[in-house]
């Protein structure tokens with residue numbers, strides 16, 4: 001039941017000799033007292049040569065649909081009040097039948113979307129810098145799936161490039177096998193840092209690093225063996241972080257190295273199309289306007305980040321025939337993705353338009369970039385553990401007898417981090433404050449989880465007796481909830497259109513607030529069995545949508561907390 005569409009068509013029926021369907025605009029009034037929907041009649045005034053007020057009055061006379069409980073005319077607006085009983089019964093039945101499929105649709109049926117997200121760099125700590133890409137990408141995956149698309153999630157690991165040549169050189173010169181086994185990521189990072197320190201006084205080292213990367217690209221067995229080992233050790237560490245986050249299902253871990261043997265044909269095609277140019281010791285593709293040329297190959301034959309992304313884009317187009325390819329990567333890579341798109345466009349492929357850089361702002365702590373603290377990289381794993389342990393402390397204070405307190409603490413701690421990351425517009429910077437994100441009140445993950453748990457304990461009183469919707473008195477609290485729930489599918493659509501999970505995060509806060517007002521306004525469970533049962537049905541559909549909304553965001557919903 002698409003209310004806006006129905007209203008539009010009803011109004012159009014009356015005015016069709018004068019206007020087109022697109023002329024009819026439907027607004028949401030500022031307050032519920034002014035109706036659920038409003039139609040401004042000013043634009044019709046000229047054509048009909050009548051005052052907006054007269055037109056609104058005429059529409060009011062002629063509109064005739066049991067879906068409208070009341071129609072009012074105020075200052076040239078036609079205000080429409082939806083029939084509460086009809087919509088309430090419809091929504092309750094719909095959500096109870098569709099359950100977690102509520103809000104699904106088939107817009108994307110038969111179409112593939114590739115989402116490239118998370119993509120941390122091997123031999124470096126999984127820092128908070130990659131948190132946002134991981135959680136935004138994961139939520140977008142669920143959003144696109146709800147719209148019926150088939151999603152292919154790809155972790156484009158940073159596992160190739162000159163830095164690995166440097167690392168191999170550093171390991172061979174100063175490394176210690178045992179220490180790497182004990183503490184791989186930190187040891188590798190130290191070697192990398194040492195390389196750069198020594199290279200300051202000895203620039204020749206840079207050449208050594210490049211040489212080793214060249215060897216790696218050419219398949220030198222020793223270089224390959226070391227690289228593989230570094231990669232395995234790193235992945236073991238990353239997996240622990242992914243497990244904590246509960247985000248660990250990628251369809252492919254195709255890192256940059258995967259494209260090592262897939263770049264040459266593309267470089268050849270660039271050359272054959274006359275796009276490749278040799279300039280200042282490297283092969284480039286010149287781009288229009290003030291966009292710097294794209295660097296695709298160094299004179300020693302070594303390839304670059306962009307070259308691998310070119311190969312990846314072609315590979316993905318060929319293997320997944322995507323309708324859209326999303327790259328969830330921070331703002332600082334805007335130029336890179338512009339160049340990627342433009343090079344493919346210059347090669348003559350119209351699908352370059354389907355490449356979309358989904359950028360996002362930074363995480364700040366006390367107003368400063370959080371990825372480093374006192375010059376040290378902040379590890380995401382440490383942040384998560386810290387949050388989980390504070391969550392545990394809070395739960396112990398509130399509910400010390402809770403079963404599986406460790407698992408619930410993880411769900412709350414991680415939920416807090418994820419929600420904080422998704423509650424603001426994707427492109428804004430976000431502030432990370434441990435105390436704030438874990439509050440049980442306000443715009444937080446724990447607030448949603450707490451509301452959900454509260455509903456679940458109410459639902460224990462459900463008896464599944466038959467009820468008649470005609471007996472349900474719909475007060476303003478219930479009506480706000482019903483209308484909110486009715487809007488859920490539209491929110492999913494908006495989240496997909498803007499590629500922004502914050503649409504859903506904000507919606508869930510509104511829904512939880514609506515629920516808590518309802519909860520505070522009257523006793524939900526009392527002696528009157530039928531009344532109780534009816535109210536519990538409303539609780540149940542709120543729980544279904546809350547749970548599904550949280551699932552989309554990647555937040556788990558414990559039944560008790």
Ligand code: ARG
Nearest residue numbers: 116119120121156157158329
């Ligand atoms: N590993 C890169 C980084 O950490 C992100 C990769 C994003 N994906 C891509 N296809 N370039 O900066």
